[in-house]
Amino acid sequence: MTVEGKAYKYGDNVDTDVIIPARYLNSSDPGHLKAHCMEDIDPTFAGSVAEGDIMVAGENFGCGSSREHAPVAIKASGISLVIASGFARIFYRNSINVGLPIMECPEASSKINAGDVVRADFDTGLITDITTGETFTARPFPEFIKKIIDAGGLVPYTGQKAGQ
Amino acid sequence: MGMTVSAKILADHAGLGSVLPGDLVEARLDLVLGNDVTTPPAIDIMKKTGKDKVFDKDKVVLVPDHFTPNKDIKSAELSKKLQDFVCSQCLTNVFELGRKNMGIEHVILPENGLVFPGDLIIGADSHTCTYGALGAFSTGVGSTDLACAMASGSTWFKVPEAIKIVLKGKLSRYVTAKDVILHLIGMIGVSGALYKSLEFEGEGVHEISMDGRLTIANMAIECGAKNAVFPVDEVTLAYMEKTNPSRLREGRYKVYYPDEDAPYSDVITIDLSEVPLTVALPHLPSNTAKASEIKAMKIDQVVIGSCTNGRYEDIKTAAEILRGKKVKSGVRCIVIPGSQKIYRRALDEGLLAVFDDAGCVISTPTCGPCLGGHMGVLAKGERCVSTTNRNFVGRMGSPDSEVILAGVPVAAASAVKGEVATPDDI
Numbered sequence: 001m002t003v004e005g006k007a008y009k010y011g012d013n014v015d016t017d018v019i020i021p022a023r024y025l026n027s028s029d030p031g032h033l034k035a036h037c038m039e040d041i042d043p044t045f046a047g048s049v050a051e052g053d054i055m056v057a058g059e060n061f062g063c064g065s066s067r068e069h070a071p072v073a074i075k076a077s078g079i080s081l082v083i084a085s086g087f088a089r090i091f092y093r094n095s096i097n098v099g100l101p102i103m104e105c106p107e108a109s110s111k112i113n114a115g116d117v118v119r120a121d122f123d124t125g126l127i128t129d130i131t132t133g134e135t136f137t138a139r140p141f142p143e144f145i146k147k148i149i150d151a152g153g154l155v156p157y158t159g160q161k162a163g164q
Numbered sequence: 165m166g167m168t169v170s171a172k173i174l175a176d177h178a179g180l181g182s183v184l185p186g187d188l189v190e191a192r193l194d195l196v197l198g199n200d201v202t203t204p205p206a207i208d209i210m211k212k213t214g215k216d217k218v219f220d221k222d223k224v225v226l227v228p229d230h231f232t233p234n235k236d237i238k239s240a241e242l243s244k245k246l247q248d249f250v251c252s253q254c255l256t257n258v259f260e261l262g263r264k265n266m267g268i269e270h271v272i273l274p275e276n277g278l279v280f281p282g283d284l285i286i287g288a289d290s291h292t293c294t295y296g297a298l299g300a301f302s303t304g305v306g307s308t309d310l311a312c313a314m315a316s317g318s319t320w321f322k323v324p325e326a327i328k329i330v331l332k333g334k335l336s337r338y339v340t341a342k343d344v345i346l347h348l349i350g351m352i353g354v355s356g357a358l359y360k361s362l363e364f365e366g367e368g369v370h371e372i373s374m375d376g377r378l379t380i381a382n383m384a385i386e387c388g389a390k391n392a393v394f395p396v397d398e399v400t401l402a403y404m405e406k407t408n409p410s411r412l413r414e415g416r417y418k419v420y421y422p423d424e425d426a427p428y429s430d431v432i433t434i435d436l437s438e439v440p441l442t443v444a445l446p447h448l449p450s451n452t453a454k455a456s457e458i459k460a461m462k463i464d465q466v467v468i469g470s471c472t473n474g475r476y477e478d479i480k481t482a483a484e485i486l487r488g489k490k491v492k493s494g495v496r497c498i499v500i501p502g503s504q505k506i507y508r509r510a511l512d513e514g515l516l517a518v519f520d521d522a523g524c525v526i527s528t529p530t531c532g533p534c535l536g537g538h539m540g541v542l543a544k545g546e547r548c549v550s551t552t553n554r555n556f557v558g559r560m561g562s563p564d565s566e567v568i569l570a571g572v573p574v575a576a577a578s579a580v581k582g583e584v585a586t587p588d589d590i
């Protein structure tokens with residue numbers, strides 16, 4: 001599967017409080033969450049992001065609170081992929097569980113510029129910055145993640161086990 | 165190769181003789197936790213798994229604490245959804261506001277005797293790592309993991325690598341466990357222990373009370389750690405005797421020790437006597453500085469409480485510093501005992517009167533201001549010294565406000581001085 005979109009670029013340690021501030025956690029409705037996604041570090045994001053756009057960030061993306069509302073908000077915004085140098089543990093797990101594609105690639109993270117058009121292939125891990133022509137290869141998903149993805153996410157995976 | 169304490173707990177719960185860092189295991193859970201923010205989505209997700217009953221009504225613990233007492237209509241709906249589920253599932257542990265067992269989740273689970281050494285616990289709250297203080301393996305997850313764990317009683321784990329933290333020496337006057345963990349986070353950074361366990365040992369551990377160990381384990385997530393674990397000693401056993409003597413006597417727990425050849429990716433030694441009163445300046449918990457070196461930094465608010473520092477020792481320490489003093493004019497000092505039991509003990513011992521005389525606000529137990537929920541949200545340009553655990557942009561309110569993390573003595577002293585201060589300054 002391939003995705004393509006415009007890059008929104010952020011720095012290191014983007015925490016879940018700025019991805020979706022706690023003052024909006026009184027609802028878990030994706031439509032409500034996407035309206036406030038990234039609001040505290042990029043007030044223009046929610047109004048400008050288009051379906052398929054790609055988020056690019058540095059180290060420790062998604063650190064802080066365990067709120068699954070964070071990957072839900074990003075996914076609901078239309079973001080098709082988050083590329084980061086690295087992800088915080090709970091956010092990584094939550095993203096897989098809710099079906100938000102993520103890729104770890106420090107080189108792509110440092111070289112892709114805000115506004116570049118980026119294409120990524122989930123099967124090969126190939127990331128192409130169409131604006132600059134540079135290509136990068138992301139670390140592939142570990143085997144255990146593939147199993148959950150093959151089942152269609154953690155919920156159907158658990159449903160299958162419950163039915164055994 | 166030998167195993168760490170974390171690896172042994174995971175191996176036993178997965179029915180395996182041994183595991184290595186990086187191994188993936190499916191393990192049975194002793195306790196599954198959710199709160200009023202993370203449980204409502206999990207209830208909907210659990211329905212989609214096709215299971216309509218939780219795996220064990222004794223082992224699913226759901227605590228409304230983040231926005232309670234409900235701050236608005238939407239949060240009232242969240243609490244109602246949680247409590248309706250607790251009722252329909254006939255869960256053993258019911259937490260109602262104002263009742264003796266009630267309070268902030270990571271304060272009340274240990275206090276109510278629900279956590280024991282060797283337990284494997286997940287919670288849909290990042291500070292679930294708190295329970296490592298008692299020698300348990302516990303870690304935070306999201307709502308989907310919570311939902312599936314409520315349904316199945318198990319989840320998957322990647323066996324983490326570990327960093328050994330050796331504590332030696334004794335803490336200086338006024339220096340607390342909070343200073344130790346802020347000091348460590350300052351040393352290794354907010355991703356310094358990413359995906360890893362922090363395994364504490366050394367003679368200095370025995371100098372730290374259970375309340376202090378809970379504070380240290382609580383903030384392991386702030387350096388990216390998956391969990392933190394303390395050795396089980398006389399302090400642990402005395403705490404269990406107080407909180408759940410029957411389970412202690414029945415021996416329904418297991419104490420794990422690391423193998424001599426257990427692998428550690430790093431070993432860090434901290435001499436407790438050299439840890440200074442420490443603060444974390446905006447906007448990362450790793451942005452630490454010596455409290456004594458922060459001069460003329462005016463503040464608008466102080467918060468003393470939370471799952472990090474809302475325990476009895478914290479409240480008592482705050483009262484000792486504030487006794488006979490007054491909160492500086494123009495500063496709001498909000499004191500939030502972490503549980504109803506702590507609130508009552510503080511009431512019986514006259515500590516709440518000390519706070520009232522000093523001019524503090526005293527709140528019912530809630531996470532409230534820690535996450536900018538309610539009970540002390542900051543305006544644009546305001547600055548707060550807080551005993552909570554995060555000082556990210558907008559954490560406590562306006563994205564243009566600032567939070568400085570500190571231990572209780574610095575927070576209480578700062579309330580009196582009206583600027584960042586140590587007890588020696590007042």
